[in-house]
Structure formats: structure tokens, C-alpha cells
Amino acid sequence: xxxxxxxxxxxxxxxxxxxxxxxxxxxxxxxxxxxxxxxxxxxxxxxxxxxxxxxxxxxxxxxxxxxxxxxxxxxxxxxxxxxxxxxxxxxxxxxxxxxxxxxxxxxxxxxxxxxxxxxxxxxxxxxxxxxxxxxxxxxxxxxxxxxxxxxxxxxxxxxxxxxxxxxxxxxxxxx
Ligand SMILES: [Zn+2]
Numbered sequence: 001x002x003x004x005x006x007x008x009x010x011x012x013x014x015x016x017x018x019x020x021x022x023x024x025x026x027x028x029x030x031x032x033x034x035x036x037x038x039x040x041x042x043x044x045x046x047x048x049x050x051x052x053x054x055x056x057x058x059x060x061x062x063x064x065x066x067x068x069x070x071x072x073x074x075x076x077x078x079x080x081x082x083x084x085x086x087x088x089x090x091x092x093x094x095x096x097x098x099x100x101x102x103x104x105x106x107x108x109x110x111x112x113x114x115x116x117x118x119x120x121x122x123x124x125x126x127x128x129x130x131x132x133x134x135x136x137x138x139x140x141x142x143x144x145x146x147x148x149x150x151x152x153x154x155x156x157x158x159x160x161x162x163x164x165x166x167x168x169x170x171x172x173x174x175x
Contacts, residue, residue, distance in 0.1 A: 009046060015077035018087050019110065019118050025060040026119035027087060029152030031077065038150035046076060055095040058147035060155065061124050063095065064088045093125045100124070100146055101138040103131035104163050108156075117156055139163075 016034060018027040025039075028050065032042045039059040043050040048069050055061035065073070065088065074081040101123050108117050122132070129138050141162060149155045 009076070011076050011078050015079070016116065017079065018083055019112060019116070020086060021120050021122065022087050022118040023060065023121040023124055024065060024084070024087050024089050025058075025062050026121075026152060027084075028059060028062075029149075029155060030116070030118070032151035033153040036151075040150075046072070048072065055093075055143070056097060056147065057100050057143035058149070060119060060146050060149075061093060061095065061097070061100065061143075062089060063093070064091060087121060089121070090125060098143055099140040100143055101126055101129065101140055102159065103134060103136065103138055104159070105134050105136070106131060107159065117152075119152075119155070139166075 016030045028039050032039045040052050043052060051063050052059040054063050070084050071081055074084055106120060110116050110118055131138055141159060145158055149158055
């Protein structure tokens with residue numbers, strides 16, 4: 001019964017498109033933000049059964065989603081299932097990481113669409129602490145800080161604040 005009801009849910013009126021280098025959690029976080037929801041709420045509301053609590057960083061680093069969920073998501077977002085398959089979290093991504101790494105330039109300035117920051121899939125399991133695009137060191141954010149965020153807009157606020165504080169501390173160090 002529940003399954004039938006879920007399949008009858010109409011597709012989302014608007015859903016952001018995933019970027020090829022984006023992490024699945026990032027895309028889900030952007031969808032949730034579009035509807036002013038948390039990723040957990042989105043999962044419950046649409047019966048997605050997303051494993052949002054498995055990773056220490058929460059939904060942003062969620063493990064690969066199941067095939068049935070992928071098909072369900074593709075239908076809701078009206079996009080090709082293959083595009084979602086492309087952004088699946090790789091199986092070897094560690095879920096216990098205490099920090100997540102990112103490049104602020106890459107995060108906030110998406111060369112394909114500057115209005116759409118996204119979290120790169122490569123950051124989830126990188127062993128190389130420098131940005132492959134900019135060659136600068138990747139920054140770290142505690143996984144616990146990401147876990148507290150409800151959706152991707154909140155992630156951007158938290159990272160933005162962190163970057164602001166780091167820039168201020170850097171300026172103070174120079175004086
Ligand atoms: Zn970069």
C-alpha cells in the first residue's frame with residue numbers, strides 16, 4: 001500500500017540538475033534546500049529511505065543509494081537515471097572521517113554555473129590534500145558541523161562563516 005502511494009507521488013515541479021563531478025549528498029542537499037526542507041525530511045516525505053546518518057558527516061557523505069531509490073529519485077526529478085548513477089557515492093568512501101575536505105574556490109565558484117555551488121564527489125575520499133584544479137591546500141571542516149546542517153544552503157552558510165573567520169584570523173596574524 002505504502003509503495004503504491006509513493007509511486008503515485010507527482011514529480012517535483014523544479015529540481016536542480018546534478019553536476020557530473022558533484023556528490024550525491026550535495027545534489028540531495030540542493031533539492032532539499034529548493035523546497036526549504038531538511039534532507040531527512042525529504043527522505044521521509046518521499047519514502048526514499050536514504051541512509052542519512054551512516055556517515056559521520058551525515059547526508060553530505062551518505063553511502064551509495066540503492067537502485068530502487070535511484071529510480072524513484074530519477075522519476076521525481078525527471079532526469080535520466082544514468083546521471084544519478086554517475087554521481088553515486090563511491091563504495092570506498094570512508095564513513096568515519098572526522099573532517100571533510102574542500103576547496104572554497106571550487107565550492108563557491110562552479111565554472112559551469114556560478115549560481116550553483118556544489119560539493120565535489122572527489123573530496124569525499126581524497127588522499128591528496130591539494131585541489132586538483134587550483135593546486136592550493138584543501139580546507140577542512142569538522143564532520144560534526146556538516147552533520148548538523150539540514151540542507152545544502154546551511155552547509156554553504158557554515159562553510160562561509162568558517163572561511164570568513166579564517167580570513168579574519170589571517171589578517172590579524174599579519175598585523
Ligand atoms: Zn579548487
